[in-house]
Amino acid sequence: MTRETPQVTGGTGAAAGTGPAKAFAYAPAPESRAIVDIAPSYGLFVDGEFRDASDGKVFKTVSPASEEVLSEVAQASAEDVDTAVRAARAAHAEWAALPGAERAKYLFRIARIVQERARELAVLETLDNGKPIRETRDADLPLIAAHFFYYAGWADKLPHAGFGPDPRPLGVAAQVIPWNFPLLMLAWKIAPALATGNTVVLKPAETTPLSALFFADICRQAGLPRGVVNIVTGAGPTGAALVAHPDVDKVAFTGSTAVGKEIARTVAGTRKRLTLELGGKGANIVFDDAPIDQAVEGIVNGIYFNGGQVCCAGSRLLVQESVQDELLDALKRRLATLRIGDPLDKNTDVGAINSAEQLARITELTRAGEAEGAERWSPACELPSTGYWFAPTVFTNVTQAHRIAREEIFGPVLSVLTFRTPDEAVAKANNTPYGLSAGVWTEKGSRILKMAQQLRAGVIWSNTFNKFDPTSPFGGYQESGFGREGGRHGLEAYLDV
């Protein structure tokens, strides 16, 4: 595996002229991993119990920060997927017939157990995913609990949701989720599905299966009826078998646009309902009157949160030409203070890249950026010698034709473009087949509203970025997929309306 560490100076001192003088060094502040008890192996969670794959196959899941093998996980075959779908089907009638208030109580129980086990799950997620504990602890886990609370409250109020007086569940939902927010994406999918009376078979990503299996244990603790939630672990073929299964009524997928298109083809001509949350190339637009310090924080949060492995990341910075130098100087100063390293360290801002494969893709695209003439910059930082790491990177002199301005990189790589007028900003921001997110930074309210109207994206963050809430619909335009998750809108995907 190749690993690029541009401009690494060897020390932790700031690069000359870009960062503040080093006043002191942080002492390590690692979160203890003793709170998590990871078993050496896990089975599939089907019909309320863990079981081995029918053909006995397993795969390993590693910690991206250390390459340490965390556990062995069963690899579900098509036969296992079939068993899981049957279990979900068998459980469906009773689950759907349950009074909404009773379903709600199960979801409230799950929400509470998630809160009680939040610290354990945060550490587990950080180990398996590589993202900083600061993020899993302060962002992922609170949002996960909040989603279960929010949709728990809908379970007995569905006639008031605006989908008619007697909205019906669809049946068995097949759900395939990515590795960037493993447990949060699970919550986004499972909470509305269960609230509306569907049963689910969920496949977590092959590099981050553990928190879903811990969630299976939470379902057991909550006393959830057998078969209502089933977890099948595995890679692409497992997901493909699940999506194609003839007895599935609904398919929900979050992941890459390429796989999303493949799934759309698979369900074509069937009765299966489909929602897709796919890639993005979000534009973060900074006007000359923007509060620069706040904008810098928003840019950092937009592209370096979760190492940029976020579909709605603000990966294209569109800065008004007149403030380009000022903004980039401030941004570089700020980046020099980011701490990269052990994700379990509570001071860490940027953790590991999720997998060797993902690191290779980021590396390839950033090389293309250099080859196509963009100018590359990273703050001075020392990357650990084991694990998968990529320094926060900024590309300037980027044009709209460059691959780094067009393709989703899914890593801590920011492409900077400029504009002169609001119309030019809109044209450049919309110049993409994606349409998931956009940011607007200006103190002028009427301009914010006008920009928000014109930008073709499902979420517009004005003077903020990467904010999420269970009451707030999230989803894309165009090739960022269709359907919304969160809020009242998120119920529609699981109801016969």
Next chain:
Amino acid sequence: MSDTPKATAGRAAPRLGVLKTYKLYIGGKFPRSESGRVYEVTDSKGNWLAHAPLSSRKDARDAVAAARKAFGGWSGATAYNRGQILYRVAEMLEGRRDQFTAEVVAAEGVARGKAAARVDAAIDRWVWYAGWSDKIAQVAGGANPVAGPYFNLSSPEPTGVVAVLAPQESSFLGLVSVLAPVIVTGNTAVLVPSEERPLPALSLSEVLATSDLPGGVVNVLSGRTSELGTPLAAHQDVNAIDLTGAGPELARDLEIAAADNLKRVLRPAPSEDWAADPGTGRLLPFLETKTVWHPVGT
């Protein structure tokens, strides 16, 4: 509608009817098909009615270009204005009830009374959808009470250019039922009417052209549904497709093609009842939800 001339001795021959050359409706103009092709349209008993243009793939591309060009203005118009224009369409239709009734009689082979009822229902449907223009945002959107100091609002927005394969049986009520919900929210449409019964749609174009509807908002392509559906489903600048007029096999193929740019797809529903209350089921599939956040504070 031709009056057969009868030779009457010693008197002038009765007047010969003037037949209409039906044309396409693209970008507010009435061109012939660029292919130069036409096909025969007959009534339910097989009697010749007219030639309809047999649209080509190039006509489909031209129509998409026209619809795209019209999208900015139409989607940017106020909801009030769009509602007014849709209501104006209903007004113009009202004045042509007899014409459309005759066309529906010819197209669908039903008795005059039944055809008149269908035309009336179609006019009333325009009025019903016209009223949705300034209400759907309040029904489908709203404020989201997020756990933090943010203003957070979700609003529906039009998806863009929508290809509409109109139902094959119901030449006018069905046609209006699939077209009006697409455009009332600000989408622009490329409409493929019933393959065998295209004449009411082509006459509707004349109504649309005189109803203050900007050119390009609706584009009408008569022809073979399968021949036109294929390029429209594959077109990278079409945002959504309504497959109502496609049979199951064609619908499946078109849905696969539509996946290439992740078009929004409305699948055909078996035996849709055009006389029933349509609800919002045909408005929502062609809307995106946009959520805007802004901090609240100083």
